[in-house]
């Protein structure tokens with residue numbers, strides 16, 4: 117707190133334009149509801165660790181084996197981050213240096229595959245990620261991706277179909293994980309498929325890491341060769357990522373991260389990761405993750421109760437996807453996202469399974485509860501938020517309806533202060 121506020125005080129004088137933008141962002145996040153399921157609000161302790169002079173250091177290499185001097189305290193930080201992450205997930209080996217989720221996934225491809233090798237990944241429009249084999253991403257351009265999809269009727273993953281597809285495709289790796297699939301993933305079933313076709317199993321749990329670490333979702337670590345996660349979503353740490361793997365892959369993974377892909381680690385981020393992992397090891401964090409799931413169910417119920425249709429008809433995790441199609445709004449995701457934004461309800465437009473439109477003008481709205489749960493909101497607030505969302509979606513060009521929803525949201529947010537004590541943001 118002391119460090120953070122001291123720095124804010126200084127920047128307000130030296131760079132008023134940037135300070136003004138920081139201040140306005142502070143007001144935006146306090147006045148609205150943040151429902152983008154990949155976002156969260158870190159603790160003050162995480163912010164403090166992040167805003168330190170560790171940003172100045174170069175420390176290529178790994179603890180005890182660096183290419184620069186003066187790394188004794190960087191080693192303390194990195195070792196603590198590694199030990200805490202290992203404990204959190206029960207992983208044999210952890211690399212905490214990846215700058216973010218995409219580079220972490222890239223490092224796994226470098227470590228396990230050769231260029232051009234075949235792998236299977238979850239179709240992006242049904243809930244995968246760009247790095248799971250999209251044709252516009254390195255993973256789809258430089259490797260041969262055979263995408264698997266959800267069942268068209270149920271919109272659920274069908275493990276028998278994936279097994280059949282894997283037997284035909286004979287991939288070297290199968291990538292499990294999600295960014296917009298609202299149900300649980302059976303990592304054990306993926307392991308069985310991988311064993312059957314002699315493929316590596318790589319899980320990307322960026323979205324659900326917190327739920328996996330606290331027993332609210334199956335933990336993929338026992339069923340995978342490699343697992344990656346970002347650290348800034350349900351895990352509630354700074355923007356970044358980690359890679360966990362079996363000991364047999366440790367050397368290949370470490371070499372792929374550095375020197376294969378990255379340069380010096382971001383030591384200030386790694387300090388903040390260590391702080392977040394310590395927080396995630398506390399009993400309160402498990403309660404927090406439990407409330408994320410309860411809130412997601414309550415929000416889904418409110419949305420459906422107000423006439424909206426959800427992909428798969430609900431949620432088992434922290435997120436859900438509204439289908440705009442039955443509201444006559446196919447391809448209007450962008451307009452709906454903007455209308456909700458005007459009401460201070462922050463969501464993102466998203467494709468739906470077998471999307472009838474385009475990723476830029478898709479037919480879905482993705483939303484989730486990690487950030488509003490951090491703020492302390494519970495089931496009764498979800499009911500109000502669901503009603504506001506449904507009203508705006510039903511009248512997304514009606515300024516009076518948007519204004520009314522905005523006032524209701526503002527009223528709601530008053531009872532849930534964010535970063536109290538950071539007066540500099542007022």
Ligand code: DSN
Pocket residue numbers: 154217245295
């Ligand atoms: N951009 C992230 C998400 O929103 O899910 C994934 O990288």
